[in-house]
Amino acid sequence: MSITAEPPRQQFQSDANRTSTDAPRRAAVRRALSNYQTARDRTGATFTDWKSARASAATIKHEAVNHLDRYLEEFEKKFSARGGKVFWASDSKQARDYILHLAKEKNVRSIVKSKAMTGEEIHLNQALLEEGYGVVESDLGEYIQQLKGEPPYHFVFPCMHLRRDEISDLFQRELGTEKTDSPEELTMIARRVLRRAYVEADMGISGGNFIVADTGMISITENEGNARLTVGLPKIHVALIGIEKVVPCLADLALFLPMLATAGTGQHLTGYNSMYGGPRQPGEIDGPDEFHVVFLDNHRTRLLADPEQRDALHCIRCGACLNVCPIFKNIGGHTYGTTYQGPIGSVITPHFRGLEDWKHLSGASSLCGACTETCPVGIDIHHHLLHNRRNAATQKPAPGEQFLWRAFSFLMKRPALYRLATKFAPLGGMLHPLVQGSPLDPVASWTATREFPAAPAGSFRARFRAHTAAKSAALKKGGVQ
Amino acid sequence: MSPNRGDREAILGRVREALREEAPLKHPAERSAGGEPTTAHFREWLPPVGASIEERYALFAKLSESLRTELQLCADMAEVSAAIKKLAEEGAWKTIALHEGELTSALVPAFPAQLSPMVLSKGYDKDQLEACDAGLTECDLLVAQTGSVCVTSKSAGGRVLSVLPPHHIVVARKNQLVTDLSEAYASLASKYRDAYPSMISFITGPSRTGDIERILVLGAHGPKRLTVLLLP
Numbered sequence: 001m002s003i004t005a006e007p008p009r010q011q012f013q014s015d016a017n018r019t020s021t022d023a024p025r026r027a028a029v030r031r032a033l034s035n036y037q038t039a040r041d042r043t044g045a046t047f048t049d050w051k052s053a054r055a056s057a058a059t060i061k062h063e064a065v066n067h068l069d070r071y072l073e074e075f076e077k078k079f080s081a082r083g084g085k086v087f088w089a090s091d092s093k094q095a096r097d098y099i100l101h102l103a104k105e106k107n108v109r110s111i112v113k114s115k116a117m118t119g120e121e122i123h124l125n126q127a128l129l130e131e132g133y134g135v136v137e138s139d140l141g142e143y144i145q146q147l148k149g150e151p152p153y154h155f156v157f158p159c160m161h162l163r164r165d166e167i168s169d170l171f172q173r174e175l176g177t178e179k180t181d182s183p184e185e186l187t188m189i190a191r192r193v194l195r196r197a198y199v200e201a202d203m204g205i206s207g208g209n210f211i212v213a214d215t216g217m218i219s220i221t222e223n224e225g226n227a228r229l230t231v232g233l234p235k236i237h238v239a240l241i242g243i244e245k246v247v248p249c250l251a252d253l254a255l256f257l258p259m260l261a262t263a264g265t266g267q268h269l270t271g272y273n274s275m276y277g278g279p280r281q282p283g284e285i286d287g288p289d290e291f292h293v294v295f296l297d298n299h300r301t302r303l304l305a306d307p308e309q310r311d312a313l314h315c316i317r318c319g320a321c322l323n324v325c326p327i328f329k330n331i332g333g334h335t336y337g338t339t340y341q342g343p344i345g346s347v348i349t350p351h352f353r354g355l356e357d358w359k360h361l362s363g364a365s366s367l368c369g370a371c372t373e374t375c376p377v378g379i380d381i382h383h384h385l386l387h388n389r390r391n392a393a394t395q396k397p398a399p400g401e402q403f404l405w406r407a408f409s410f411l412m413k414r415p416a417l418y419r420l421a422t423k424f425a426p427l428g429g430m431l432h433p434l435v436q437g438s439p440l441d442p443v444a445s446w447t448a449t450r451e452f453p454a455a456p457a458g459s460f461r462a463r464f465r466a467h468t469a470a471k472s473a474a475l476k477k478g479g480v481q
Numbered sequence: 482m483s484p485n486r487g488d489r490e491a492i493l494g495r496v497r498e499a500l501r502e503e504a505p506l507k508h509p510a511e512r513s514a515g516g517e518p519t520t521a522h523f524r525e526w527l528p529p530v531g532a533s534i535e536e537r538y539a540l541f542a543k544l545s546e547s548l549r550t551e552l553q554l555c556a557d558m559a560e561v562s563a564a565i566k567k568l569a570e571e572g573a574w575k576t577i578a579l580h581e582g583e584l585t586s587a588l589v590p591a592f593p594a595q596l597s598p599m600v601l602s603k604g605y606d607k608d609q610l611e612a613c614d615a616g617l618t619e620c621d622l623l624v625a626q627t628g629s630v631c632v633t634s635k636s637a638g639g640r641v642l643s644v645l646p647p648h649h650i651v652v653a654r655k656n657q658l659v660t661d662l663s664e665a666y667a668s669l670a671s672k673y674r675d676a677y678p679s680m681i682s683f684i685t686g687p688s689r690t691g692d693i694e695r696i697l698v699l700g701a702h703g704p705k706r707l708t709v710l711l712l713p
């Protein structure tokens with residue numbers, strides 16, 4: 001769980017220990033993710049050339065992110081000209097305060113919200129609830145997680161870890177509905193509750209997938225239509241969006257929308273892809289009177305300032321890197337303790353929330369590179385994890401590790417001592433059972449779930465010497481050369 | 482910080498400071514023979530569609546089927562009316578919401594007697610719209626490559642008519658079918674110039690969710706069914 005008093009590293013460790021031994025849940029998550037992968041591969045194969053499409057996407061995002069100031073200003077100019085308002089928030093608090101202030105000023109009573117990871121990032125719902133505003137998540141998965149009082153498990157598939165009977169129990173407890181094992185019936189229960197929420201809400205809060213600079217629009221991708229309703233019915237629309245989400249032109253979406261869908265869910269295009277360029281325009285019959293875009297920095301500029309890792313801001317949050325990650329499959333989404341789970345979360349969280357507290361995430365990788373391979377915008381995700389490891393080691397070397405390296409190099413520079421040490425290695429193996437399982441065990445974290453390999457009887461050097469001796473003896477005998 | 486615009490100057494300042502050192506472009510798009518980066522030609526890399534209108538239509542029909550969009554060819558307006566009548570009878574509809582338009586308005590006189598139309602105009606009653614059995618709209622374009630219907634707040638009766646009622650019916654003409662999203666955006670740009678409607682939406686199939694055990698359920702919120710009635 002991400003809301004915990006434990007320090008992030010300890011929380012990660014204990015949750016990982018627990019979740020990685022929950023075999024049935026692991027198997028279910030693994031099955032679901034491999035289905036996504038199949039769908040993704042099938043749709044990806046319909047592209048004339050996925051690799052070139054990816055290079056194009058990477059190039060466009062590179063242009064956008066490396067001229068971010070210009071594009072954000074261009075958006076603001078276009079968007080304001082059509083009656084929209086832009087608020088620039090340096091951090092979570094500024095963003096929350098702005099939205100709270102707006103709600104108060106406009107006498108808002110109830111709020112409906114569509115999926116926004118930025119909302120999770122700034123803990124918006126808690127802040128709104130504390131001030132007495134009812135806020136309902138309208139994406140089905142998010143709604144389920146909200147009822148459960150739990151953060152999303154996966155930033156694209158929020159409740160993929162839950163079984164239908166768990167959801168049915170949850171609905172029974174929270175909504176007083178009958179038990180059912182039909183996903184269809186469960187969906188219809190949520191549908192009924194949520195339709196009232198849209199009609200009654202006077203503020204709709206959304207995220208945004210793309211900030212379109214040249215036309216001043218926010219583009220929102222979804223499958224359910226809940227975002228369409230969230231920003232269509234209430235009289236105020238607030239879109240909370242990270243400043244890195246820029247694309248230069250509307251026409252660029254012709255590339256990004258299919259790639260996002262293919263990589264994320266294996267669809268050709270997601271159910272609804274909508275671009276909003278302002279509040280209701282003259283002559284239109286509905287739509288909000290006010291449209292506020294809140295640009296969120298919240299340490300994105302810190303990542304931007306690192307040219308080596310800047311491209312981590314190219315991410316379009318498709319979730320593909322989570323779906324293929326062997327670590328995610330085994331430890332699950334909550335273990336990360338972050339807003340953004342999986343490989344990309346492990347890359348960006350140390351920048352957003354501090355390297356010292358979050359550097360352990362860089363180790364949550366087998367460096368297999370599956371994430372890098374699958375990323376539709378070509379981010380070298382696993383190399384970034386290595387960069388984070390290096391940065392953490394330079395910033396604050398671990399004392400134990402430093403000592404070990406020093407001892408190692410001391411030994412390696414003294415062949416006689418090294419030979420002596422290899423003689424004693426099997427002794428270590430013999431003595432190990434005496435401490436195994438006790439706090440004195442130096443390899444406890446290894447032996448907790450595995451056997452420690454026994455040291456071989458002879459060293460490599462001894463074998464090599466014997467081998468060359470035998471060979472030269474044979475040569476001498478044969479008398480050749 | 483200004484109460485209206487927030488930390489605008491501070492953020493832009495940090496962005497500019499951060500960007501003083503350039504980041505390497507790790508995956509440059511290849512250059513085409515003409516030396517232009519291929520970003521300008523990314524259409525080439527997307528799924529192929531075919532040039533003729535028949536090929537476009539064939540792909541749109543195939544995708545509609547897999548998306549569970551109910552696509553029906555109609556020879557003329559009389560057939561469109563008949564199709565609506567049939568749907569209304571099957572679903573025992575009482576009210577259908579629609580917007581004023583060349584095609585939609587022409588259909589009203591032929592509605593069956595038990596079906597009352599709710600023509601949306603400014604300030605309509607949300608509850609009344611929510612209770613409608615179906616929504617009838619026109620659209621801007623249809624997109625072959627993705628099987629999508631493109632609506633805007635100008636062409637399709639505002640923002641919610643196409644997404645609140647449980648059954649969305651679109652009346653369109655075959656010549657509205659474009660190849661891909663690139664063509665769609667180009668067409669929207671020439672149609673609206675700088676005065677874009679406040680919403681452009683590509684609708685791809687009825688509302689869907691797979692949030693529960695990845696099992697597809699239609700009608701998570703809006704339309705459980707999407708019917709496209711296509712005129713020549």
Ligand code: SF4
Pocket residue numbers: 263314315316317318319320321322344371374375376377378379381
């Ligand atoms: S890093 Fe790449 S694969 Fe991962 S979510 Fe972002 S865009 Fe998708």
